Amino acid sequence: MTQPLRIGKHISRYPLIQGGMGVRISAGSLAGHVAKCGGVGLVAAPGIALNSGLYDGRNYFQADAEAFKAELAKAYEIAPDGIIGVNVMVALTDYEQLVRAAVEGGAKVIVCGAGLPMGLPELTADHPDVALVPIVSSVRAAQLIARKWQKSYQRLPDAVVVEDPDTAGGHLGEKIENIGTGEYDQYDTVRQVKEFFRREYGTEIPIIAAGGIWDRADVEHALAEGADGVQMASRFVCTEECDADEAFKQKYMACNQEDIGLIMSPAGLPGRAIITNKDQIRQHDLDYDTSCMLGCLKKCTYKETGDRFCIVSSLDRAQRGDTETGLVFCGTNAWKADRITTVQAIFDELFGEQPEA
Known part of the structure; x- marks a missing residue:
C-alpha cells in the first residue's frame, strides 16, 4: 500500500496529507517530520503569529505573515526535499496576505477550506508550480470552484479534499443541523467529485478523503472506496513532533x-x-x-x-x-490516542510491510 500521491507537479511517497491544525498545533515541526517520512506536511495558518515570538501585542497581521514563513523554513530544515505546504482558511481576515506569504516561503501545496477559495489561482499566478487544493464537503462546492477557476484562470484544482463533517475535527463546512444525521456519504461524494472532473474536463483529479482516518484499515478502506489518498490530522497530535504543549x-x-x-x-x-x-x-x-x-x-x-x-x-x-x-x-477518533508516539512510527504502522499471517 505504498502507492504515491501526485498533487500537481509534486509526488509524495505515500498517499497521505497531514491535515492543518490551526493556532500552532501543526506548525514547522509536525509538518517537517511528516514530509520527511514521505507524506505531505502542512503548516496551518490560523493564529500562527501567536506564541511565535514575533507578535508584540500590536503587530498581529505583520507577525502572522512572518511567522508563517518562519515555520515553513523550520519545516524545510527538517525535510529539505520534502513536500511541505500550508492550510489557509478562507475565513481569515488576512487570507490573501497569508497565501502570498506561503508562496514566498516556499510552500509547494496550498490547501484551503472554511469557505470557497474562488480567487486562489490569482493569488498564486506568478508561481504556477504551487499546487492548489480546495476542501469541500459536497459535489456542488467542487463544481462551483472548478467552473470559476477554469473560466477566470484557465486552471483546475490540482487535487480536492473531500471532508466528512460527521467525523472531521475543527471547523466544519456544513450546517450544524446536518451533521451526524447519517445521511452524508463521504465516499459517494468522493466518487461523484472524481466523476465530475472526468466527465466535464476529461481529466483525473486526485481526490483526498478527510475525516475519521486513524489507522491502516481506515486508509485501506478509503483507497478501496475510490479515494486517491487520505488527509489525517488528529492521529498526529500525540506525537513527539507535534507543536502542541504536552x-x-x-x-x-x-x-x-x-x-x-x-x-x-x-x-x-x-x-x-x-x-x-x-x-x-x-x-x-x-x-x-x-x-x-x-x-x-x-x-x-x-x-x-x-x-x-x-x-x-x-x-x-x-x-x-x-x-x-x-x-x-479534535476529530471523532481522538479518544483512541493512548500513548505519545512518533510520526515515523505512525507511517510504519500505516504503510510498512505487514508480517505474513
Whole structure:
C-alpha cells in the first residue's frame, strides 16, 4: 500500500496529507517530520503569529505573515526535499496576505477550506508550480470552484479534499443541523467529485478523503472506496513532533468518546472538539472581559456582538497548555490516542510491510 500521491507537479511517497491544525498545533515541526517520512506536511495558518515570538501585542497581521514563513523554513530544515505546504482558511481576515506569504516561503501545496477559495489561482499566478487544493464537503462546492477557476484562470484544482463533517475535527463546512444525521456519504461524494472532473474536463483529479482516518484499515478502506489518498490530522497530535504543549496531547489521551462533540464557533461554523470544558471557555472571556484584539476572522460574532467566545485566544491557550479554559479541537477518533508516539512510527504502522499471517 505504498502507492504515491501526485498533487500537481509534486509526488509524495505515500498517499497521505497531514491535515492543518490551526493556532500552532501543526506548525514547522509536525509538518517537517511528516514530509520527511514521505507524506505531505502542512503548516496551518490560523493564529500562527501567536506564541511565535514575533507578535508584540500590536503587530498581529505583520507577525502572522512572518511567522508563517518562519515555520515553513523550520519545516524545510527538517525535510529539505520534502513536500511541505500550508492550510489557509478562507475565513481569515488576512487570507490573501497569508497565501502570498506561503508562496514566498516556499510552500509547494496550498490547501484551503472554511469557505470557497474562488480567487486562489490569482493569488498564486506568478508561481504556477504551487499546487492548489480546495476542501469541500459536497459535489456542488467542487463544481462551483472548478467552473470559476477554469473560466477566470484557465486552471483546475490540482487535487480536492473531500471532508466528512460527521467525523472531521475543527471547523466544519456544513450546517450544524446536518451533521451526524447519517445521511452524508463521504465516499459517494468522493466518487461523484472524481466523476465530475472526468466527465466535464476529461481529466483525473486526485481526490483526498478527510475525516475519521486513524489507522491502516481506515486508509485501506478509503483507497478501496475510490479515494486517491487520505488527509489525517488528529492521529498526529500525540506525537513527539507535534507543536502542541504536552498538556494538549494529554487531553486527547484522557478523553472518552462521549467527551467529543460539536460547538458553534464565532466564525459561524460548527466545530468538533473536546467539549467537557465548553462552559469554562466562555467564562474565561467573561471573567477577563476579553475583547476582540486581533480581528483575525472576516466574520466573527464575538468581534461583532461579544457572542460566544474568542476562538483564536481559546485555541492559543490550549496550544500553550491551558486545557481548562482553552479549546481543544479534535476529530471523532481522538479518544483512541493512548500513548505519545512518533510520526515515523505512525507511517510504519500505516504503510510498512505487514508480517505474513
